[in-house]
Amino acid sequence: MAEAVAVGADRESLGGRLRDIGFWADWAAVIGLVALVIVFGLASPSFLTLGNIQAMLVSAAILIVLAVGQTFVIATSGIDLSIASIMTFGAVVLGLLYAAGWPILLACLVGVVAAGLAGVINGTLVAKGRIPDFVVTLGMFSAASGAALILSDGKPTQVVDGFLLALASGSVGPFGYFIVVAAVVVVVAHVALFHTRFGVHVLATGGNAEGARAMGIRTGRVRLAVYLISGVLAGVGAILLVSRVGAAEPAINTTYLLNAIAAVVLGGVSLQGGRGNILGPVVGALLLTALTNGLTLLGISQYYQPLAVGVVVVMAALLMRYQR
Amino acid sequence: MSEPILELRGINKSFGAVHVLHDVDFTVRAGEVTALVGDNGAGKSTLVKCIAGIHPTDSGEVLFDGRQVSIHGPKDAADLGIEVVYQDLALCDNLDIVQNMFLGRERGKAGVLDEADMEQAARRTLASLSVRTVKSVRTPVAALSGGQRQTVAIAKAVLWDSKVVLLDEPTAALGVAQTRQVLDLVRRLAEQGLGVVLISHNMNDVFEVADRIACLYLGRMAAELPTKDVSHSQVVELITAGRSGDLGIARPDMAAV
Numbered sequence: 272m273a274e275a276v277a278v279g280a281d282r283e284s285l286g287g288r289l290r291d292i293g294f295w296a297d298w299a300a301v302i303g304l305v306a307l308v309i310v311f312g313l314a315s316p317s318f319l320t321l322g323n324i325q326a327m328l329v330s331a332a333i334l335i336v337l338a339v340g341q342t343f344v345i346a347t348s349g350i351d352l353s354i355a356s357i358m359t360f361g362a363v364v365l366g367l368l369y370a371a372g373w374p375i376l377l378a379c380l381v382g383v384v385a386a387g388l389a390g391v392i393n394g395t396l397v398a399k400g401r402i403p404d405f406v407v408t409l410g411m412f413s414a415a416s417g418a419a420l421i422l423s424d425g426k427p428t429q430v431v432d433g434f435l436l437a438l439a440s441g442s443v444g445p446f447g448y449f450i451v452v453a454a455v456v457v458v459v460a461h462v463a464l465f466h467t468r469f470g471v472h473v474l475a476t477g478g479n480a481e482g483a484r485a486m487g488i489r490t491g492r493v494r495l496a497v498y499l500i501s502g503v504l505a506g507v508g509a510i511l512l513v514s515r516v517g518a519a520e521p522a523i524n525t526t527y528l529l530n531a532i533a534a535v536v537l538g539g540v541s542l543q544g545g546r547g548n549i550l551g552p553v554v555g556a557l558l559l560t561a562l563t564n565g566l567t568l569l570g571i572s573q574y575y576q577p578l579a580v581g582v583v584v585v586m587a588a589l590l591m592r593y594q595r
Numbered sequence: 596m597s598e599p600i601l602e603l604r605g606i607n608k609s610f611g612a613v614h615v616l617h618d619v620d621f622t623v624r625a626g627e628v629t630a631l632v633g634d635n636g637a638g639k640s641t642l643v644k645c646i647a648g649i650h651p652t653d654s655g656e657v658l659f660d661g662r663q664v665s666i667h668g669p670k671d672a673a674d675l676g677i678e679v680v681y682q683d684l685a686l687c688d689n690l691d692i693v694q695n696m697f698l699g700r701e702r703g704k705a706g707v708l709d710e711a712d713m714e715q716a717a718r719r720t721l722a723s724l725s726v727r728t729v730k731s732v733r734t735p736v737a738a739l740s741g742g743q744r745q746t747v748a749i750a751k752a753v754l755w756d757s758k759v760v761l762l763d764e765p766t767a768a769l770g771v772a773q774t775r776q777v778l779d780l781v782r783r784l785a786e787q788g789l790g791v792v793l794i795s796h797n798m799n800d801v802f803e804v805a806d807r808i809a810c811l812y813l814g815r816m817a818a819e820l821p822t823k824d825v826s827h828s829q830v831v832e833l834i835t836a837g838r839s840g841d842l843g844i845a846r847p848d849m850a851a852v
């Protein structure tokens with residue numbers, strides 16, 4: 272008993288010494304976001320206007336939805352490199368079905384289902400085929416963008432529809448529908464990860480897959496489920512993307528992929544798995560959006576944006592090492 | 596002497612060409628600690644994993660409470676009331692004590708967790724085992740000492756009205772005081788009427804807490820005896836040679852193959 276107390280006391284004082292840096296690491300994304308808002312707010316008068324904040328939130332919505340999907344996969348110690356390609360694929364399916372005269376809601380639904388199926392293929396190969404996540408989703412990254420190019424013959428499809436226009440431009444109070452969609456996804460994901468049996472199994476799979484299996488958790492099913500979630504959310508992202516652009520383009524959205532992973536890392540989710548968190552990646556996504564938006568407002572060439580994103584992500588990762 | 600709660604008869608298990616368990620008989624009695632000893636590779640862990648349902652057996656029968664049962668997976672074993680505390684893969688570091696204790700069998704409706712209920716049950720179980728070193732049941736397991744982790748792993752095993760608890764080297768990585776705690780806990784489990792199986796390499800631990808000793812030698816059960824009938828050196832001989840005087844495997848030439 273005495274030993275246990277001594278161990279506790281030792282940890283306390285160690286914690287005290289690390290408190291400063293540990294605090295910064297835990298709150299890295301939030302602090303970064305606040306710092307960016309202050310800097311850009313001072314540098315550019317239009318940054319903190321209501322209109323610009325709304326615009327930032329809307330443009331962050333797709334990234335938030337993707338980052339949430341990515342978080343589930345990363346929490347199981349996997350990674351979904353195909354998330355943005357699957358979004359492209361879903362968008363093209365949606366666009367082609369709409370162009371073929373399908374009702375828009377049905378086209379959207381099938382787009383999401385198609386994206387979900389791509390996720391199921393990822394999950395099955397990872398869980399049953401025992402191929403590393405990185406390899407499977409790298410393959411899907413290529414395959415899904417290829418499928419999008421083949422289906423669309425490389426050409427964008429116009430999607431001009433009342434429903435999608437309303438989705439892109441309408442709002443509830445000051446919050447555009449995009450923000451509402453993202454918020455719903457975030458709340459549902461948070462509840463699923465922290466207040467359900469499934470969420471605990473996701474974290475257990477990421478933390479100690481062998482142990483989880485010994486406790487009777489079907490880790491294969493958990494992995495399949497997280498890739499399904501990632502795929503479906505990529506499908507939701509596809510609806511938002513088509514609605515925003517007004518067309519389904521077979522373009523490879525690499526920026527979305529990298530930013531989705533970056534947002535998760537910024538949010539303090541360990542790439543080794545087992546550590547999940549939904550709000551962190553959301554703040555990470557907001558930070559990345561604010562960064563690009565602020566740089567644009569300051570008239571800095573967009574060529575500098577990827578550089579800035581890269582620097583921020585690596586700095587955040589350095590800071591994460593001190594996470595408690 | 597109490598009734599056998601778990602009885603294995605003629606268990607065989609091979610991995611490919613390697614015959615790991617040869618016609619193993621093994622009995623666990625309620626209210627007793629049975630030590631399972633044997634050299635590295637004697638088949639102790641394989642036997643435990645067969646009982647736990649992780650490895651299917653090739654042949655042999657398993658009786659639980661006198662009834663013949665078949666165990667096809669960890670869930671079957673858990674349903675019977677057989678719990679295993681594994682040496683290395685017992686806990687998820689990233690989860691807290693409550694999450695670990697209920698892992699795979701969370702309480703709640705429609706998949707939504709009932710945290711308050713689980714916290715209470717976890718506290719009750721720890722208290723019933725007289726565990727007082729753990730401050731909060733919401734502490735992440737990563738922040739616990741080795742002894743505390745083992746305590747939590749064992750508490751997890753008894754949370755389930757379990758009847759048989761198998762402990763795979765619970766004191767392997769512990770200091771003196773922590774080993775003391777865990778051995779006391781093992782004894783208390785038996786006093787509560789559970790059938791306890793203790794796998795250990797440490798003869799002092801075995802002679803201190805075990806009522807019976809079962810010794811595996813190269814995949815065969817060399818001897819199964821009350822602790823009071825054997826000496827340290829006899830057990831060591833059984834472990835290293837498979838026999839000691841008139842105890843153990845009669846034909847060493849067979850066993851040596």
